[in-house]
Amino acid sequence: MLTQDIIKKKRDGKGLSKDEIAFLIKNYLSGEMPDYQMAAFLMAVCWRGMSRQETVWLTGELLHSGRTLRTDSLPGKKIDKHSTGGVGDKVSLVLAPLVASMGVRIPMISGRALGHTGGTVDKLESIPGLRTQLSIAEIDKNIRDVGLTIADQTGELVPAEKKLYALRDVTSTVESIPLITASILAKKLAVGLDGLVLDVKTGSGAFMRCIEDACALAQNMVEIADSMHKPTIAVITDMSQPLGRMVGNATEVVEAVETLQGRGPEDLLAVTMELGVHMLRLAGTCSDREDARQQLARALKDGGAMRKFQEMVERQGGDVRSLERFGQRVSKNVREVCSPASGYVTRIDTYQMGLAAVALGAGRRRLGDAVDHSTGYEMLAKLGNTTERGRPLVKVFYRDEASFKEAEGLILDAYEISDEKPAARRLIHKVLRDF
């Protein structure tokens, strides 16, 4: 078997065999297949795609490229949620402890901020002392004892996926439905889940900007997961503006904690509840949608969710008392970006809003860059709100003047103010495999 011949086959639009896919992934991980051959192969996949069967084989190869978590003996189902990423998406910080507080075990391997999107792991790391780089043994112990852990990807799990992702990032081969699908599913299935809820974002701040692409990705992921006998539900949610009001790291933890205490923004709560409903459904612990909603509301109200969050923070070495006065961790340099006109907020380019967070140091341009946990912003006006010329649109927490200026430019560019009241946008666009 020659690597070039396999690349050529894909380049010419032909299907690959299980052995050929295994050959590539094994040799790539071992270093026998150089980066440049894999890069050419990945671009050929962006071009020609992969069949469902090929994607299943690829997912399997990535999944078994390292160790996997084995906790089948534990009582309670293991369910996870994955989001395709966006701006202000702090759902995991609320949803994971909420559902875990109801006895579902959640071994969540999360991502870091990259490009215009934020990352749950970076947000969590704004809590002093909290560690996200956990060994498989630690993850296993946390799942047993606490029922919940949110950890950074480790080299022990799906090492081939990790190596491949780093290469995709620098070769513009990220945007391919089969590659995204295999990458996400391999990562998620490596922790031995019983079911998975996918939050596929769509809109100007999402990876899949238009709803058709988001549906295609969701459909593909659900089908591949089906083929791998892993019950999966995909929810397509809106990302045509940042979720909630806060964007950043410490800023988002503030908002997540408020939400766990029942004082969160409506949109964040709505998405959290919808995803939670499907997680309970996969766990088999609710009779129907209404029952699930009531259980979730109760766990929020009686403080169970907040206590589970504190328990997780403590277990991962974080300073729980810091959560009470967490606003202090947000930068004291505050300035407002004001509206250049009066009227309705009719459009917010959320990709630009994400880049504004990167400009403030809250995100990263490249894998390996450092992140400033104290910066970010609060949105004072969202889609459909009215504003007036000179009235604040966004409150910015910044580090230095230059970064504020850059962010201000991006934010002003992102906001569209006009006279006509925009139609209300749905928050939940579609559910694949709904009740």
Added chain:
Amino acid sequence: MLTQDIIKKKRDGKGLSKDEIAFLIKNYLSGEMPDYQMAAFLMAVCWRGMSRQETVWLTGELLHSGRTLRTDSLPGKKIDKHSTGGVGDKVSLVLAPLVASMGVRIPMISGRALGHTGGTVDKLESIPGLRTQLSIAEIDKNIRDVGLTIADQTGELVPAEKKLYALRDVTSTVESIPLITASILAKKLAVGLDGLVLDVKTGSGAFMRCIEDACALAQNMVEIADSMHKPTIAVITDMSQPLGRMVGNATEVVEAVETLQGRGPEDLLAVTMELGVHMLRLAGTCSDREDARQQLARALKDGGAMRKFQEMVERQGGDVRSLERFGQRVSKNVREVCSPASGYVTRIDTYQMGLAAVALGAGRRRLGDAVDHSTGYEMLAKLGNTTERGRPLVKVFYRDEASFKEAEGLILDAYEISDEKPAARRLIHKVLRDF
């Protein structure tokens, strides 16, 4: 400017600017842009193609990535021929000295055998002592004194093309019309030509198997050369069987010398004459096609072409006397491959025939492999000939039994014998920019 963004632009089918193309090639040559990013870019070009303008810019960047030959002050035009490659294609060995003997200067940078195709430089190196790795200074001197040199590609000329080609070879990104065009033209124009004749092969042994693809490549090359103000004529010639009777290295030198002495096979002579006619036309030294043909025939007949060949061999350090008994350089291990049936030779898979030469050691699978100059074969039956069961089809000059067996299998597979007499195939399919 970010490399990833340029790759992404091409991936998404958008056009690149001159600056972006320059950025890629300069950074790739300097090592700042790693192989894996270039590999992804090359596959994106295979996918999306390049506009005429982009191809001109790419050609220019490759062309000026190293030194160029400057011999504008010399009398006489500098004209060259390039073939897209095939099996038994020893045209350069006859054509270059023939046309050079008529006062046209020919600075020919030639290729090596790769995959199923042979290479002029390897064939020449079967002449004892002959050097093809010449410095620019040597090439320059040979062109001034002898009017002719055939040299291996040097790192001094078009280094970016050389680096790029090696990468394309191992990433299955060779087959792209704009990449092929830029690669060929940059190499050829770096020696400061006044005009170029392209021999674009088509048929089972050619890079472009069907005539439509060959025409598309020819058309693209002529257009790009036009845009670069370099008079160029493309001739589409047949490669649905090896050219002449001999395939290999020393074997092909034997046949080239016989042709220079007026005893060559008809098809080889016909292609040589057609290409020669257009070279003289570009040199401006003939009044019309008939005049050109007569001049060429005269130079062959009066020994001028053979003397020029000897002069070149001597200048490049080769043993001229060895040419008189060159058959001695061909392996003494000879066996015949016999016909399994009686009938007409109706098809010869020339790609397979090329692989048979590789099996005998006369070609190379990978850049950097060694070549056996003594092996090869002679075709005793060509398309349209009749044969009988048990009668020899091909006479093989081999090194060891195993390689003979492998070659025999490939040859038997390549030959199709059947009852119906095949239609005669044209040798010259088309001329772009004909008289």
